Amino acid sequence: MTTKMTDTKIATKNITLIQAINDGMKIVLERDETTLILGEDVGKNGGVFRATDGLQEVFGEDRVIDTPLSESGIIGTSIGLAVNGFKPIAEIQFMGFIYPAYDQIMTHASRIRMRTMGRYSVPMVIRAPYGAGVRAPEIHSDSAEALFTHMPGIKVVCPATPYDAKGLLIAAVEDPDPVLFMEPMHNYRSFREEVPIDYYTVEIGKGKKRMEGEDVTLITWGAMVPVVEKAANQMKQHGISCEVIDLRTLYPVDERIIAESVQKTGRAVVIHEAAKTGGLGNDIVSIINDTSFLYLKAPVERVTGFDVPVPFSSLENHYLPTVERIVKGIEKVTNF
Template structure:
């Protein structure tokens, strides 16, 4: 067991996969000798060589296109996109090819590849460095989308993604890359997709979040507890497939739900969750679902970034609203 950060959990997962499966290759901008812009691939180039940890040109479409070709030919590529806001040049490759390959070939070529991308705000980055557009990929049949919020899940979800027969979008919340440490097993282990994590139990309100919003939900739950409100916090971990059973069971118990994500509100994943909750748990609800999200604008620059992202205070106001409905 090692006590590591979330970004070190990503690196540990890559290290384990490269060591234990010769089919695994890592590719992306600066992932080799430099060790990645966030050091998520630090030391891997020295250990496994340039044929398995591959520095690429600044060409996202080429990175993903090459990864698809590798996957079709039996390799297990892990492609890094430096920031989620840089992924759009590769969108056509992901949507038109990676996501459809299994269906197009009637299952003969399932395209087992992972596309890693740091996402979200809170680190005072320039334009296009703080996007949170996970719903674009969740909406695309053929893709799986996962987001860790702890070091343990970072390694376990990544190893599960590498072994998964389908293309996986693996989103890494930059804001909490180094915000906490956790004991993580040294060997290979996997965290299954489609299984949410119950962060804490409660009786009055269910708080649903993922990635960097999980600590915000936890802090809001503690603040609500001081006011006599008991919150249950659910970390989805897997955005597609969704663990709706865990969500619905929790909401049926509490009768209230607040969904927290930093993506814009309109057509965000929170809208799908709210709709499913109302469809499947309406008769148990004590109030309508509340959403605490980013706003329907591009992520603003430094001075307004904190106002854009959901805060403990905004979540607390939503909790009070569902309690007082």
């Protein structure tokens, strides 16, 4: 890691997404002694992806806590800690392991503020690595965001870059309500970015325009962002200008950035790796219809995973949206 000063005299370092997450957790642990980390192997081993590497050594076993292999227990304990003045960061090793804890999240974490008429809130973060493309076994590669974006009371965040990962994680820890923090495993160590060394936040609920364009709006998040950018750059060579929108927060979604972009371009393609049926892409199409229908020059296209469980590693590349599939989607709306 190299450290340098930017033009605005902010010290930065060139780090990966997983290092940015580790850095963000270190900062919140330093700033607030009520912040805790708990999960399977997060302490001595530093987590399955080393996201918590070195934190137990610095902050001790009372703040970085190794738990039994019980996702329901991890989340249930975190809820109890949160309503009693702590700010737990609970790690679920892979998003596909979160299902045993779904009851705790759905019936308790997301409802306690309403149930107690605002007397209690649940300031907890659930970190969940997600996504295919890393050759993991079955149930290790799920993209289950739609289960949680349909759950009022919990925010769903999904950064694509190191800068956003650190800033959004700090913002999630400071949020008074529960936040599901989805981490794209495929992006963990795939590239580096200059990230401020010190404290900063990225606002939850705000998308980001990754590329300016005039002809087509490409809407995506998480691990798909670099793939979509490659497709956009490829289309540029053919005279098609694509605007790339990274939602960053999936609930509450930034409807304004979607509407403004689609109203400018008149065409849209939504890309996500989760299965098509019941996917978040459907809600985005509805937002476009509600806000921008009369601006459309073509029906909105979706490029997604298929309606099957994420397959074994030899078939992962066929399951995931590729540059080629995204290009075909762009061509479909531009040639309509």
